[in-house]
Amino acid sequence: MKEFLGFVKKEFIHIFRDSRTLVVLFGLPVAQILIFGFVIQNEIQDVRIAIHDKSKDPVTFDITNKLLSSGFFRLEKYLTSEKETETIFKTGRVREVIVFDDDFAETLKREGTAGIQLLADASDPNSARMIVSYTQAIIATYLKELNRDHQLPLIIEPRVRMMYNADLKSAFMFVPGTMALVLTLVSAMMTCITIVREKETGTMEALLVSPLRPVQIIAGKVTPYILLSCINAVVILILGYFIFQLPIRGSLLLLFGETILFISLALSLGIMISTMSKTQVVAMFFSAFVLLLPTLLLSGFIFPIENMPKVLQWLCYAMPPKYFITILRSVMLKGTGIAEVWRETLVLTGMLVFFISVSAVRFKVRLQ
Amino acid sequence: MNQRKTIISVNNLVKKFGGFVANDNLTFDVHEGEIFGFLGANGAGKTTAIRILCGLSYPTSGKILVSGFDVYTQREEIKRNIGYMSQKFSLYEDLNIRENIRFYGGIYGMSSSAIRRKTDELIEELDLSDIAGTLIRDIPLGWRQKVAFSVAVFHEPKIVFLDEPTGGVDPLTRRQFWEHIYRAAARGITVFITTHYMDEAEYCERVSIMAEGRIEALDSPENLKNNYGVKTMDEVFLKIARK
Structure with a gap:
């Protein structure tokens, strides 16, 4: 038994004198847990987006506010033309562009439905899919609130376009x-x-x-x-x-x-x-x-x-x-x-x- | 004897690593075509001195000429004129004998035809034709060392530095190895060798014995034994190391 303990002691000396072993023993698990835990998150936060609001009415402002206050999105830029959409995607500054059609509030009131377009950068298909579904969910929640005061249900059906990778190929x-x-x-x-x-x-x-x-x-x-x-x-x-x-x-x-x-x-x-x-x-x-x-x-x-x-x-x-x-x-x-x-x-x-x-x-x- | 040309001249060589003095004021000459034994206990500073002579590291101070070239300013010229073999070998284990020779001949700038001709001669001389195509890792240690030595002198350098070349080899193989050293010396190549085996020290023309960074003795084995009044180099070494 004494021989055995002597052996164990020697082994401990090896471990404590070799800083590399110590790193593997203690550093690695901690680093792995932290990195994997934080890295593998299927949630989104602070996604940079741009908004092209052709209508600029109370409803589009409301939706914009809802999106930006959700914590999932951060506004990078207000766009003023279609051409800007293309350039801002190319520079990689935003992952999603939201386009409100002309006379958004008017159309919604008159016809019970209005057009909104979601463009996502699908060169990273997983994120694109997630970003779009979050956006849709926020818009749907907003509509639910709106519909409480209306007899006829209002419908906003976003038209989704996956840029650069329409089929979302991984x-x-x-x-x-x-x-x-x-x-x-x-x-x-x-x-x-x-x-x-x-x-x-x-x-x-x-x-x-x-x-x-x-x-x-x-x-x-x-x-x-x-x-x-x-x-x-x-x-x-x-x-x-x-x-x-x-x-x-x-x-x-x-x-x-x-x-x-x-x-x-x-x-x-x-x-x-x-x-x-x-x-x-x-x-x-x-x-x-x-x-x-x-x-x-x-x-x-x-x-x-x-x-x-x-x-x-x-x-x-x-x-x-x-x-x-x-x-x-x-x-x-x-x-x-x-x-x-x-x-x-x-x-x-x-x-x-x-x-x-x-x-x-x-x-x-x-x-x- | 004294009229022979000096090929390595070391004057007041000092090498310090921080506060530690590895080489303390070494002064010695090596003659052309000589077999010079460079002895000393482990840690006496032999390897440090060899590295400086080979142009692998700079001395702290002192005037050192190797083959007439200055170790501070003419390292390229020195490297062109020396061969080197260390206790770890300098051969590639996943190359065969011919390929190793070809490679080293090439980096010393020898022409392809010269390499081919000399390789054939060497293989003939060492009686290697059966294993010339065998990978180094598959041939026995003693053979590898002979090949490594032949490779170190393949480009006919003026001086060859051997840093404990016979470590871990049986006495018989060591003896054969020394025959190769003699043959190289007979061709006019100066041999600068470090060793732990005192029987090998007897084979040298002159030996220097280092202790704690200083050269304590330098003479022919015969004279050293007489001066210290002993019968073997072993005893000379122990007397100096114990001082």
């Missing part, structure tokens, strides 16, 4: 997300592991002693993965196009440019992680938690970012895949050009420069 959502995921995995994880493998087996020393410059070594390691990642991207796009009928409405050139930017970013992230890990196991561990989980959960790939608590949203803004997925959806589904996605492109470029600088500095330090 492939439209998961193909860009999968592309971001696969590119992150292949580019970042694989480069990271292959560089660390050389450190582990001792061949890295032999390379550093050779006349090759460190830049050449890294570039040599990374080049095959750039090519493989590009092939991967093309395969995903071809599958999406032919099997899931995913349209590519924007410029193919822009799409490839952005893809290469993202691949470079993922590679630089991989290089950075490789400078921080000594063994392949640590590199795997690092990659999985730094790359895989955030890409799945915090990129807007599966779960809409708007519905998350503020703290998690900030975390999302630090995730490169988030920007890439936004760019992919805009360019492929909405046919937007660089004019609408320059902000995301700039963020990705900034991250690329940051990761490369950090890796370069860390690489130098190691050589001293």
Whole structure:
């Protein structure tokens, strides 16, 4: 028994002296519960909408107020023309536009029914479906109140239009997300592991002693993965196009440019992680938690970012895949050009420069 | 003996890591074509010094010339003129012998035809033709080390640095390994070797023995044994390490 207790004690010492084990033991469950709990919410909140009120009468004001005071919606802009609707969707600033027909209150009074149009950005079909049903429910509640004072029931039947993805195909959502995921995995994880493998087996020393410059070594390691990642991207796009009928409405050139930017970013992230890990196991561990989980959960790939608590949203803004997925959806589904996605492109470029600088500095330090 | 050309010249080499002095004022010369043993207990500062001589890290101070090139400013030239083999090998386990040789020949800028010709010669010389196409991971440790050494001198460097090259190998294989070292030295390659095995120290022309960052002794094994009045290098080493 004493021997056994001695053994248990030794095991505890292992655990408490290894901060990584502690993180896995206690940090992971807490993080998982919090992230999953908050991320997987099938409710909506603070969805940005725009309203195009052609009538501007007491009834439309009432409905607008009901919508905005529900807590589910936030008004981004009042629109004044049909043309504005198209542009505001392309910039991705709103998820839904509500259009009240001319003489709304008049028509409702006279004919017992009036027209309202709900346009939703269905490049993310799940959210679009949810946003539209919430809007319909609020309008229906308002009507119920109104009908209390009327003998003849009034009817407002919203005409729903799902923009960019009329059939609400979920492939439209998961193909860009999968592309971001696969590119992150292949580019970042694989480069990271292959560089660390050389450190582990001792061949890295032999390379550093050779006349090759460190830049050449890294570039040599990374080049095959750039090519493989590009092939991967093309395969995903071809599958999406032919099997899931995913349209590519924007410029193919822009799409490839952005893809290469993202691949470079993922590679630089991989290089950075490789400078921080000594063994392949640590590199795997690092990659999985730094790359895989955030890409799945915090990129807007599966779960809409708007519905998350503020703290998690900030975390999302630090995730490169988030920007890439936004760019992919805009360019492929909405046919937007660089004019609408320059902000995301700039963020990705900034991250690329940051990761490369950090890796370069860390690489130098190691050589001293 | 004293007329031989100096190929590595180290003057007052100091390397500090923060407050810790890893190399404390080392001064020594290595002659061209010599087999120079660089001994010392673990942590005596051998690896630190080798890394500086190979251009992998900068000294804190001192004047060091390797093959006539300055370690501060001419690292590229130094790297072109040296070969290196460490206690972990420098071979790729998932490449076969030929592919490993090809790769290293390539990064030292050798032409394809030269690589091919020399590879055939080497495989002939080492009697490797049966396993030339076998992956490194599938051949025995002793063989791997011989191949690793041959790869380290494949581009005919002026100096080859061997950092505990025979770790974990039986005495017989070690002896065969040393035959290769002698052959390389006979071709004019200077051999700079660190080892823990004192029988190997006897094979060196001159040895230096480090303790706590300083060189405590430097001479031929014969003279060292006479000076300390003992019969083996083992005893010399223990006397110096215990001081």
